Amino acid sequence: MRHSYAAVYLLALASLVHAEEKPLAAPVLPEAPAKSARGLTVTFTAAGKTDTRSARLMTLFVPKGEPVTPFLPAGPFTAKWEGEINSSLRAQYTFHAEVRGSFRLSVNGAVLLETVPGNQLQTISKALQLNKGATKIVAEYSSDGSGDAAIQFKWSSKEFPIEPVPPTVFTHDINAKALREGLRLREGRELFASLRCAACHGDPALIPPRGEGMPELAHDAPVFDELGAKYRETWLAHWINDPHSIRPHSLMPRVFSANPGQVDQRAADLAAFFASTGKADETEISPDLAPLGGALFANLGCIACHTPPEYAEKDEHDRTPLSHLKAKWQPQALRNYLKDPAKNYAWTHMPNSRLTNDEAERLAAFLLAGNQREFPATPKGDAAQGAQLLVSSGCLNCHAGMPPTTQPPLVATLKNSWIKGCMAPTAAARGTAPDFNFTPQQRDALLAFGSTGFGSLKQDTKAEFAERQVTNMRCIACHARDGKSSTWAELESDMGPLQAAAPAEEGEGHPVAGTAVPMLTWFGEKLQTPWMENFIAGNGKYKPRPWIIARMPGFPAVSKGIAEGLAHQHGLPAAPELELPVDKEKAENGSKLISENGGFNCTTCHGVGDRPPTAVFEAPGINLAYSPERLRKGYYHRWVMHPLRIDPESKMPRFADDEGKTPLTDYYDGNAHDQFEAIWQYLRTQKK
Template identity: 50%
Template sequence: MLLSRLLCLLAATLATTLSAQDLPGLKVTFTSAGKTDVRSDRLLALHVPAGQAPTPFLATGPFIAKWEGDLQSPLRGTFKLSAESSGRFKLSLNGQPLLDGPGIKTVQLNKGANRIVAEIASADQGDTFVRLSWASKDFPLEPVPPTLLTHPADKELDVATQRRDGRLLFAQMNCAACHADPTLLPAKGTGMPEHGQIAPLLSELGTKFKAPFLADWIHDPHSIRPHSLMPKVFAGAGAEQKAADLAAMLTQGATPKAGAVDLKLAPQGGALFANLGCIACHQRPDAEGKDSQDRVPMGHIADKWHPAALMEYLQDPAKHYPATRMPHFRLEEEEASQLAAYLLVNSRLVKRQALAGDATRGATLLVSAGCLNCHAGMPATTQPTLATVLKAGDKGCLAPDDKTRATAPDFALTAAQHASLKAFLATDLASLKQDTPAESIRATPP
């Protein structure tokens, strides 16, 4: 038992002292029908259901997966390595064959890097699966900890990761909502799950959000929430007025949701904020400055929400945004009230000086700016097709600066995101037509 605890402590220390050339996870190379794809996986584990492709960049059919990297053992000692698999699995350790098919073997691990090479061929029938575990006399069989699996920097893997990141970004930014092209893209509801997801519904905005905040959000969402997938739609002279006009239209005639939040419940809400693990994704509402973990800021909550609407949202985050990544915690009304109180009391109330908006002009902008392409899932109106975008190069949304971008939406892309999108757009885009659960559920090292 003592060794098991010591291993955990040493593993945590080892994870922070690895060479700059050592990256988390193992490199995995997939080969099918003469084509290859690579990625990094945090565990030596795989499950590909029968009839599905192992990655979105390969077609369905027989494949071989090969893992390469190192098992970084904190101690020199005797361990057991075990593989559960669908068969046709081989593993070598430090250049010596160890496992051939499912089984368990006793092995001496060196302190530090132990070279691992493993391979599995897809099953002729049924699912293809494998999972590598280990054990010792001091702890029972368990998956090899991801903190102990590493691989060296690899150019091929960098290129593949960039392409993968671009694919996800293309879907999350909902590029196809404006730049439709039935010859290149899958139909809605098919292919990659993230493709074609509808942005938050625009109904009842005025009952939930305060108009001055909404105007500032439309004008520049990234100034409020860095990394937001919502673009800055209006640019140049009059952009702020257009945002105010659109906000006026979206909140016209709305009455804030009735009800109040008892702010005295803030202490209980703070405990709930901690117990639910909100801090994993969100900053504390009283946090200031840039967050090193890129968590979602919460300092604007009191400035954004009508209190009763915030409480209702916390009870059902997906009501107006089915694609949200915010979990449904099944909060009771009292718990939602406590959490809302904590967020409202501790966030900063900004005195926003929004321009007076014209709802009539806003109604025109709602259509002409393409808002409904994303927010209501309607066909694109004035935007060029994807084929046209691909020929245009670094223009429009992909432009590197405001001047070249002109009136196109500004997604505030980083240089890395821009490069990833370009890398993905250089492919045939066929990967968008594949729903690949084996890819979706994997946990990619940061």
């Protein structure tokens, strides 16, 4: 398959070369055999245009006046989900749709659920027998644009109460052409923004000002803050000369790309200039601290995103290498960087692990120890030349937000076929333009995106922003999601030696991985959006799970967009949920229901406010006084009614039976929902 892809690519390229003056067109996508993966295909139509992407769930939330995808105008639209629903056995299910708009679900070609037309809130449900294996489903939704568009798709059965149909039971063909086309456009659009094409090729008519439209257009690059105090000159020359040879996924292009295989004199000049700025603090950090740092590297999850500093081979998890740190950093500067990685670079992908001074020092000792990559001497640089190059080479367009001056401007480049300059596949054709190290697929994606014009940069959807950033920021390095385990959980065996090398009391604890870190799958439905935003930013005032060493690092640049987007992905508005004042009578009953005296004894595992849990830490739970500000009420009920439906490995017992009853018949006739509601009301009266 590879072969024929390359052939098609070359052919397409050859035809482009002959048609240079032709306006930009998307390269033809070769056919590919059907391939099944999790999730559904969803096709949107608005104002006569269509756009296809994949979806984790059959849900949607689009606030009034916002577009349903970046590629379609706001207003009335339709959505069509296609794929299969998979059942592990032959069983009876009831399907439920809660929609604002009109909706129709077909199973194996026959209509099962259908609402009346209109944009009012409607709930419909119907039972159906599903055979073991995959069953084809198609769902169609339409919104007239007069209000928020919303849909949630749920199911229930004799064994489990009503819940959203989970992402793990859907499959779809990821090679379907329309889907690949939609995904390719998205890849191109994202490359355009994150590689900062507009920093040099400006066009005020096409590119919205910073802070408007697609959020990634605001991507900054590190501020040059006395680099001589932080980095070593030889390393700087190698980096400027060829960033991708040091960090494969660097977003910085190779600016001086004419002489592959050697360090360009201009890179050396720039390095000499930087080395002359700032005064280095060369105080060493004691290497004796390295083993302690190694244990932290494992226990805080650095290992989930980075290969250890002594490791220089290719990594199956595609982690960011650190094997050049000794050649790059002054020790104290590295320690300071670890404490605040976003200080000079807001959009960095490196999160803030909220380290203490001791932790940062230990980690720095570990990161600078051992055998690391060496960099050969570079030509002697001229600092004065370097200072001039800094302005003339376009460095400051990215690094200081200088206004774009590169000719031709964007709109002009679209008139020919984007095979020249930065987009050229060979060094010769590239000329003086920077080298972004594109793969053929990335180049195609940019071409496809360019052929749509740049209208989609002026708008965005939060649901798609969240999806992009969950990938970019590597949330799944630490969090399992949609049935896929985290990278961290797969690295248990690499962590052992690092933990074992540390003195006993420091290497022990309940460090991590697997089940201890909550799964990302339901965050959008589980957590109150403001709480989630604050927590993802790294501003959480408390640690929900104090019994694990692992902690959630902060991602302040993307926290708001991710939190709101995850809510929308689950069909929910991002606004805080409002509630009536506490029901005092229920709260009274709740205080008894939670207790060990005639209640469920929730307090064995859960602390409540300043009261710690009563039993030995067998299955510690989160302090329940936090529940009302952390959790959405709908999720709270779903969880307490049947914890194992959400997390099959949870140690929290199920208190209700299949009929929704509990043995505590003194309260609400044993109605579990009413009892849990009483507990909720009680928890609302508790001090956090």
